[in-house]
Amino acid sequence: MKSLKSQAATGTGKTLGIAMYFSMLADMPTELDIESILNGSPAKPTHPGGLIVTRLISEANALAEKINELAGCTTARAYHSENRLSEEEVFASPVPGCFLLGLDYLLG
Secondary structure, eight states: OOOOOOOOOTTSSHHHHHHHHHHHHTTSOSSOOHHHHHTTOOOOOOOOOOOOOOSSHHHHHHHHHHHHHHHTSOOOOOOBTTBOOOHHHHHHSSSOHHHHHHHHHHHO
8 A cells, every 4th residue: 555645845834834823723712611601602612722743942942933923922832851831831721731741751
């Protein structure tokens, strides 16, 4: 069976595209609108959370900066061995806190 996996060419805008997508998520609420649910109204969609994995710390930092620049607010944070987040920051993030705490354990 032939693999359909292919690598997109350099310079096609992959990084900018992902930064733009994640910056647009910043407008979504991170918590459920309980009042609308109790009133029988359709719930507003909530931020799905997101995680981008890069090979290099410098790439993670640059991507977080680009997402925040496009969003006009601090919505992305680089999380790596040189930039640990506090528990409060972890659980304030739309990315599941248990995943980040597990990652923190693996980072040592």
